[in-house]
Amino acid sequence: MFRDHTCGELTIADAGKEVTLAGWVQKSRKLGGGITFVDIRDRYGITQLAFYKDQNADLYEEGNKLGREWVIQITGMVQERSSKNKNIPTGDIEIVPSAIKVLNTSEVPPFTIEDETDGGDDIRMKYRYLDLRRNSVRSNLELRHKIAFETRSYLDKLNFLEVETPILVGSTPEGARDFVVPSRMNPGEFYALPQSPQLFKQLLMVSGFDRYFQIVKCFRDEDLRADRQPEFTQIDCEMSFVNQEDVLQTFEGLTKYLFKNIKGIEVSDFPRMTYADAMKYYGSDKPDTRFEMKLVEIKDLTTNKDFVVFDSSEYVGAICAKGCAEYTRKQLDELTNFVKRPQIGAKGLVYVKCENGGVYKSSVDKFYNQEDLAKWAERCDAKEGDLILIICGETEKAQKQLCELRLEMGERLNLKDKNVFSCLWVVDFPLLEKDEELGRFFAKHHPFTSPVPEDIEKLETAPETVRASAYDMVINGVEVGGGSLRIYNSDLQKKMFKVLGFTEEKAQAQFGFLMNAFKYGAPPHAGLAFGLDRLVSLFAGLDSIRDCIAFPKNNSGRDVMTDAPSVIEQEQLDELCLKIDIKKD
Known part of the structure; x- marks a missing residue:
């Protein structure tokens, strides 16, 4: 021993x-x-x-x-x-x-294996097996294990069955980009790695497995960021004979259970917020509600004052940063440069300082008098000592820009406490979004999302106004999970495909097996999928999901430890009937 x-x-x-x-x-x-x-x-x-x-x-x-x-x-x-x-x-x-x-014995490690290491991200990822020896990284994986274990325990008690679904599936180009796998035995044909088990879990509902779950790997060939990896893990769930409220109650219950049993935190009931309100007040469909600083529209208070920038804008919106009227010119310039960054895209930033004695100092006081600025302050509930920050432009773009500014101010004012958890459901998403260049609609979630019943009649007359029976769980500004009621009626599914521009032949080729299954008594069903990686990173207080994944990829989608992806031998390519011709500069 x-x-x-x-x-x-x-x-x-x-x-x-x-x-x-x-x-x-x-x-x-x-x-x-x-x-x-x-x-x-x-x-x-x-x-x-x-x-x-x-x-x-x-x-x-x-x-x-x-x-x-x-x-x-x-x-x-x-x-x-x-x-x-x-x-x-x-x-x-x-x-x-x-x-x-x-x-x-051991060679001298390339970095110090301690919580406060001297190894940068690249070197730690190259020697990830050494990085995993550090307490801080290992504890994240232990937390991941506990969340997965407690999830299985909770769902098992509610009669959910864990069922494995295929990893080699057919390609579904309507979603994100697929990772494809060539088939040696079927030359010129390809599998795809699943973006989610969506179709199979719906088929399980048709099969009578009324409560399914799976902790499953999914794959999407997308550009990466802090909360994305090319392969990620979902807590994937589906239920039959349920309405939207049944689903929300079930998985709100799971989330409360995880907070209590893993973090020792009692979480209150989750408020519901419509997509429209989320965009209006936060500029995001995943609002961080740990702090206020809501977006306020002031367009009607800014017109006809000869300030062309505001007059020509579809939207003028503001946020109120409490206690920030003493911001220096340098600090205001920093904020202006922040919103003008290419990834945010604002053309500029207007400010109003609410100073002592009811005096307002603004970057546009050449156009607006004290009475005008006082009305802005009243609308924004700004008091003495507060700072109003204003962005204008096209409504959706300007709201998103204000959202980024709001989050930046939340960071600067230490309002984003990682030990505080603000949970909510965002509901009533648009069912469709239109690509103006292609002149067609795409499903905002996926083509099997059911419209809100009272909006079904608008599918053919005003599709852009149709709401989805869809819902996202948001915690601290992170979309942790999302799902929807599913279309289970073949006629409604055909109508949906028609709105999305599918011919009957194309719909049959891609989804015929599901549509055929619906002919044999599909029950009303709905589902939801949690991002396990995101949930663990929230519980651990991490800014990135990488440190709660044992062997993650870097920002370029590479595994620098195993040097993947890599070139394969010509002999393997020949077996797969593939010809690779990459022109290098």
């Missing part, structure tokens, strides 16, 4: 016991006077080893030879430490070794 205890469990109650531990050398400290301390680490914690020259000179010399990350086994006596460490569970004790065995 390599060990009879772990490195994280011994306490003062174990003093006087002989124990055997195995693990990695974290660090050693030579104090002089014939004393050396060595920390041994495993997944469970750290225990101090104490080598005393006057007690065992040979072992003392062996202890001094141990290098960082060497794998060792020690046997020794547990004793109370003279200088205790209250920061670790084993800080009251140490082990005086009576035997030591080096199981393996």
